[in-house]
């Protein structure tokens with residue numbers, strides 16, 4: 353099951369059910385909150401016009417609109433995600449980050465949170481995100497490093513699938529289209545209280561669904577390793 357297979361991605365995000373369940377597991381997290389680190393990076397840009405691609409359920413887009421008063425446009429390939437984002441009062445459109453339906457230099461800030469690893473042609477997506485940004489604008493791109501949830505994969509007796517855009521290769525990929533790239537880590541731990549909570553996460557996972565954890569007592573502690581990249585357009 354490849355995370356950058358368009359058929360897999362389309363089927364996965366046709367509904368929010370499994371995705372919402374994965375996000376809910378982060379109630380067990382400690383350490384820096386990647387969503388706050390992401391929001392702070394957007395605040396710094398003080399965008400008059402803000403574009404978010406792969407907006408999912410639209411929480412971040414709505415927050416930027418409400419708290420920063422920015423003119424916000426959100427885009428997602430999933431009709432359901434666009435519907436949910438519109439329900440929050442955000443101008444959301446169905447579209448593909450690899451072919452953005454916008455003019456050159458329309459936005460002060462763009463964000464792509466946990467979505468670039470789903471895109472078959474990352475260079476094309478990054479080139480589009482750079483094109484629609486004004487000079488000195490910024491892209492805030494979020495992904496996970498390779499050690500993210502490593503202990504969970506180990507508990508299943510497998511290895512984590514390497515993402516096409518991850519904490520280790522993102523700087524090089526972003527550097528092909530942007531000037532300076534900053535890296536902000538939001539590492540910490542997820543402590544599943546017991547086997548059933550950990551199994552619920554696995555059941556909602558794209559790559560691990562169908563696998564069973566062996567019985568164990570007590571909590572399961574796994575590393576979380578999100579990285580927020582801030583890429584500045586020259």
Ligand SMILES: C[S@@+](CC[C@H](N)C(=O)[O-])C[C@H]1O[C@@H](n2cnc3c(N)ncnc32)[C@H](O)[C@@H]1O
Pocket residue numbers: 361365405406407408409427428429430433447448449450464465466467470471
């Ligand atoms: C893991 S979710 C992240 C959602 C949201 N950014 C968040 O952080 O909660 C990935 C999202 O990217 C969208 N997506 C995947 N490939 C896309 C593409 N090529 N163009 C636009 N959206 C895409 C999916 O439909 C899904 O809503």
